[in-house]
Amino acid sequence: MDRKRISSLMLAAILMLTLLSSIHASEAKPVQVKKGDKCPVCGMFVAKYTDWIAQIVFKDGTYAAFDGPKDMFKCYFHMDKYAPSKKQSDIAAIFVTEYYSTELMDARSLLFVTGSDVYGPMGSELIPVASMKTANEFMKDHRGKKILKFGEISGEDLK
Secondary structure: OOHHHHHHHHHHHHHHHHHHHHHHHHOOOOOOOOOOOEOOOOOOEOOOOOOOOEEEEEOOOOEEEEOOHHHHHHHHHOHHHHOOOOOHHHEEEEEEEOOOOOOEEEHHHOEEEEOOOOEEOOEEOOEEEOOHHHHHHHHHHHOOOEEEEHHHOOHHHHO
C-alpha cells in the first residue's frame, strides 16, 4: 500500500472511533450507586439518600455520585477541586433524581426550583422537576423562588 492510502485508512479509522465514542457518550445510562460511594463535595455516603441521588458519568465509564443536585452542581462548576483528573469535556451524562417520580433523569432536560421549603440531605436544595407545569405547581405548594434550566444555574444559586 502506498502512503496516501495508509493515511486515508488511518484518518477513516480515527473518524470512526470519534463517531463511536460520541454515540457511546450520548447513550450513557445512570449507574447503580454502591453502598460505599461518597459524595466528593461533602463526604456523605450517597446510597442512603435514594430520593436525592445525582451523578456525573464520564466518557471513560467512571462516575461521581452526589447526595443531591446542589453538590453535583458544585462539582460541575469546580471540577478542578472535586474531580481534579476530569474536565467538563470528559462528561458523558449528568443525572439527577426527579422530585415527583424519584427516577434518575437527564439533568440537562429538567427544570430546577430554588428557594423552596423542601430540604435535601444537605439542607436547602435545588429541586429537579420534569416540566414547567410541575415546576409551577411545586413553586406554589412549596414557596419556591425561581425556576431555572440546567444552563441557567450559577454558583449564586448554590448558596
